[in-house]
Structure formats: structure tokens, C-alpha cells
Amino acid sequence: MGELDKKRELIVESAIKRFSHFGIQKTTMNEIADDISVTQPALYYYFPDKMTLVIAVVERIMNQYFEELHKCMDGLQSLDEEFYCILTLRKKFMERYFMLKLTEATQEVGQIHDSCQPIMKKAHIKEAAFVTGLLEKAVNNGSISKIDPHKMSGLYIDVLTGLSMFVFITKNKKLFPGNEEFEAILTKQEEFTKVFISGLKTSK
Amino acid sequence: MGELDKKRELIVESAIKRFSHFGIQKTTMNEIADDISVTQPALYYYFPDKMTLVIAVVERIMNQYFEELHKCMDGLQSLDEEFYCILTLRKKFMERYFMLKLTEATQEVGQIHDSCQPIMKKAHIKEAAFVTGLLEKAVNNGSISKIDPHKMSGLYIDVLTGLSMFVFITKNKKLFPGNEEFEAILTKQEEFTKVFISGLKTSK
DNA sequence: ATCTGACCTTTTTTATAATTTGGTCAAAAA
DNA sequence: TTTTTGACCAAATTATAAAAAAGGTCAGAT
Numbered sequence: 001m002g003e004l005d006k007k008r009e010l011i012v013e014s015a016i017k018r019f020s021h022f023g024i025q026k027t028t029m030n031e032i033a034d035d036i037s038v039t040q041p042a043l044y045y046y047f048p049d050k051m052t053l054v055i056a057v058v059e060r061i062m063n064q065y066f067e068e069l070h071k072c073m074d075g076l077q078s079l080d081e082e083f084y085c086i087l088t089l090r091k092k093f094m095e096r097y098f099m100l101k102l103t104e105a106t107q108e109v110g111q112i113h114d115s116c117q118p119i120m121k122k123a124h125i126k127e128a129a130f131v132t133g134l135l136e137k138a139v140n141n142g143s144i145s146k147i148d149p150h151k152m153s154g155l156y157i158d159v160l161t162g163l164s165m166f167v168f169i170t171k172n173k174k175l176f177p178g179n180e181e182f183e184a185i186l187t188k189q190e191e192f193t194k195v196f197i198s199g200l201k202t203s204k
Numbered sequence: 205m206g207e208l209d210k211k212r213e214l215i216v217e218s219a220i221k222r223f224s225h226f227g228i229q230k231t232t233m234n235e236i237a238d239d240i241s242v243t244q245p246a247l248y249y250y251f252p253d254k255m256t257l258v259i260a261v262v263e264r265i266m267n268q269y270f271e272e273l274h275k276c277m278d279g280l281q282s283l284d285e286e287f288y289c290i291l292t293l294r295k296k297f298m299e300r301y302f303m304l305k306l307t308e309a310t311q312e313v314g315q316i317h318d319s320c321q322p323i324m325k326k327a328h329i330k331e332a333a334f335v336t337g338l339l340e341k342a343v344n345n346g347s348i349s350k351i352d353p354h355k356m357s358g359l360y361i362d363v364l365t366g367l368s369m370f371v372f373i374t375k376n377k378k379l380f381p382g383n384e385e386f387e388a389i390l391t392k393q394e395e396f397t398k399v400f401i402s403g404l405k406t407s408k
Numbered sequence: 409a410t411c412t413g414a415c416c417t418t419t420t421t422t423a424t425a426a427t428t429t430g431g432t433c434a435a436a437a438a
Numbered sequence: 439t440t441t442t443t444g445a446c447c448a449a450a451t452t453a454t455a456a457a458a459a460a461g462g463t464c465a466g467a468t
Contacts, residue, residue, distance in 0.1 A: 162366030
């Protein structure tokens with residue numbers, strides 16, 4: 001890793017910290033510049049604009065997610081275990097990066113968030129493909145019936161996301177969701193997963 | 205029905221029309237007064253404030269929903285048919301009364317919407333109880349396994365609502381959702397319902 | 409190749425005035 | 439007595455303009 005990439009890393013790390021805590025909108029390029037003890041124009045030597053930096057940050061987070069996803073999946077056998085692992089990891093990342101509003105439960109439509117859309121879509125497809133893989137394995141196992149893995153993985157992830165939004169919107173009268181909200185989400189998702197897997201065993 | 209109630213009806217009907225089209229916030233008491241050809245203070249003889257009128261409107265809508273729900277349920281046998289009927293009716297009402305934002309997919313927290321919360325909660329409980337009844341019947345039928353009807357009905361409705369929010373938030377870049385969005389919601393809900401019912405047959 | 413100070417333009421914030429809206433009340437009309 | 443009105447008020451909303459802050463550029467220093 002060259003000196004240039006090393007500095008880029010430094011910038012991204014500072015950005016992740018500030019974005020996670022204050023949100024993207026409330027973080028200025030000046031603050032990030034101060035963090036790494038350079039003037040603000042120096043930042044623009046490494047990232048042409050804020051949008052590019054945001055994308056780099058989101059990309060890094062999603063990569064980390066998939067890295068941990070593969071790691072925690074190690075040694076698991078049943079679909080139940082695997083799905084539970086996904087739910088837990090999702091909760092972890094949702095709590096950690098809630099302020100980035102990547103699932104944009106709000107509709108403060110900044111062009112910044114629009115720029116994240118392609119990368120989030122890519123991540124969504126990747127995650128769906130991963131779940132599809134798990135389902136295909138289970139089908140071949142014979143542990144579930146011959147459903148359409150692609151279709152079912154999409155449905156599964158959409159419901160998970162939908163349940164998150166449901167809890168955030170209906171129970172989130174406070175400014176920020178607390179541990180209770182994240183726990184409520186996980187509980188609902190677990191309940192759903194149980195029935196869902198049962199359904200996959202006999203469906204069609 | 206006395207003369208007083210008749211006029212109240214008139215006011216509520218005008219309010220429903222304007223609320224459905226322009227939303228609650230963008231409808232003024234003056235406009236409603238004009239609709240029924242009286243001055244604005246006359247309105248306050250029938251409803252002490254706007255909040256009370258809004259509640260009357262929402263109550264009327266929910267009553268209509270449950271009335272139609274019972275009606276369209278007539279003669280249906282299987283859980284599949286009954287759930288499909290619910291989905292269709294939900295779509296109908298969601299399309300018709302979207303502008304009231306009763307599920308508040310937005311977080312424009314007006315005290316007006318807060319005042320609707322109790323009545324919406326009541327309606328939610330009522331709907332959940334209704335679905336619970338369907339599930340109990342199915343359990344006694346033997347058409348599904350001995351699950352917890354109360355818990356499963358809550359889960360089912362939460363997922364339905366979550367899927368609505370999911371589509372609205374992720375696909376609604378336009379100001380208003382169109383027919384495509386409502387269709388997308390219905391499709392997802394149908395797919396989910398299929399697996400869900402399968403799951404109920406073998407769960408636990 | 410990396411960084412800075414000076415500079416520019418566009419957004420966002422702030423402060424303030426104008427308007428609208430929800431709501432009240434004494435008195436008139438029915 | 440029941441219903442409606444015109445006149446009125448206070449709070450919320452909107453409109454406008456000024457001030458500040460933000461993103462971004464660039465020639466030149468290191």
C-alpha cells in the first residue's frame with residue numbers, strides 16, 4: 001500500500017467515525033481535514049469531492065459486512081443457524097452505522113444519499129446472492145423443498161428490511177432508536193425466520 | 205339520526221374528500237366550511253377542534269374497512285382465500301387513503317398524526333384479533349398446525365405493514381406512489397403469504 | 409508529488425416581517 | 439334554545455433578505 005493509499009485510509013477512517021456519530025450531512029470536510037491535521041484543500045487531492053469520499057466509506061462498510069458475514073458463517077450447518085447468524089450481524093451493523101441512514105428510513109433526499117443508491121443496490125444484490133447460495137445448498141441437502149432459491153432469498157431480505165422500517169417508523173418517537181428498538185427488530189425477524197424456514201420445507 | 209348528526213356527517217364527508225386528496229395538513233377548516241356553505245366558526249359548533257374532526261374521519265374510515273372486511277370474507281373457506289381477500293382490501297384502502305398517511309411512512313410529526321395514534325392502534329388490535337380468529341378456525345379445522353394464533357397474527361400483520369413501508373421507501377422516488385408501487389406491495393405480500401401459510405402448516 | 413493560502417460559488421442558517429390558520433366569543437338569526 | 443355569524447386573537451406557517459458556512463478551485467509554495 002503506497003503512501004497515497006495510506007493517507008486515503010486515514011481520511012476514510014476519520015470520515016467513518018464522524019459519519020457514524022454525526023451523520024453524513026452534519027460532517028464537514030473541514031472537520032475531517034482537522035482530524036488528520038491537514039488543511040481542507042489537501043483533502044481534495046485524495047478525493048475529488050465529498051460524494052466520492054462518502055462512496056468510499058460506504059464501500060468499506062459493506063466490504064466489512066460481507067467479510068464478517070463469511071467469517072461468522074464458518075462451521076454452521078443448518079439453515080436456521082445460518083439465518084440467525086445473518087440476523088445478528090445485520091443488527092450489529094445497523095446499530096453501528098444507523099446514522100448513515102443507508103436504508104434511508106427518512107426521506108431527506110440529499111443528492112449524497114442518491115449517490116449511495118448504486119452501491120447499496122450492489123450490496124443488496126450481493127447479499128441476496130449469498131442467501132440464494134444458502135438456499136440452494138439447503139435444497140440440495142434436502143433440508144428444504146425445491147423452491148426457487150433466487151425468488152425466496154429476495155423475499156426473505158425484503159421482509160427483514162421491511163420489519164426494520166416497521167419498527168423504526170411505528171415505535172421510534174424518540175429522535176434516535178435505542179437498544180430496545182434494535183432488539184424489537186431482531187425479535188420480530190427471528191419469529192419471522194422460524195415460520196419462513198418452516199414454509200420453505202413444505203412450500204410449492 | 206338528528207339534524208345535528210346529519211350536519212356532522214356532511215362535515216365528515218367533505219373532510220374525507222379533502223383529506224384523501226390534499227392530505228390533512230393541506231386542508232383548512234375554512235375550505236371545509238365553504239364546502240358545506242357555512243362560515244368557519246359554524247364548524248366549531250359541531251367539532252371543538254380540527255383534531256376531533258380528524259379523529260372522526262379516521263374512525264369512519266376504519267369502520268368502513270372492517271365492515272367491508274367482514275363482507276368480503278363471506279363464503280370463503282380456506283386460509284389462502286381469506287388472506288388474499290385481506291391483502292386486496294388493504295390495497296384498496298391504502299390506495300384510497302394514502303394521503304392521510306395513517307401508517308405515517310413519513311415522519312412529519314404533527315400533533316395531529318399523534319392524535320390518530322390511539323385510534324390506529326385500536327384498529328390494529330382489532331385487525332389482529334380478526335386474523336387471530338381466522339387462524340384459530342384454521343387450527344381447529346386442522347388445516348394448519350397448532351401454532352399460537354395470537355402471536356402469528358401479530359407477526360403476519362407486522363410483516364404486511366413492513367413490506368408496504370419497504371416499497372414506499374425504497375421505490376418511491378416520485379412524490380406520490382402510483383399503481384406500480386401498490387401492485388408491487390401486493391405482489392410481495394402475496395408471495396410472503398404463500399410461504400407463511402406453508403410455514404403455519406408445519407411449524408412448531 | 410503533496411500541501412497551502414487565498415478565493416469563489418452555492419447552500420444552509422439566521423433573523424425578521426407578512427400571512428395564514430386554528431380557534432374564541434358576544435351577539436344576531438332561526 | 440339551537441344554530442350561525444362577523445369581528446377578533448394568538449399561534450403557526452410562509453416569504454424575504456442578510457449572514458454565515460459549506461463545498462470546491464487554483465496558482466504557487468514545499
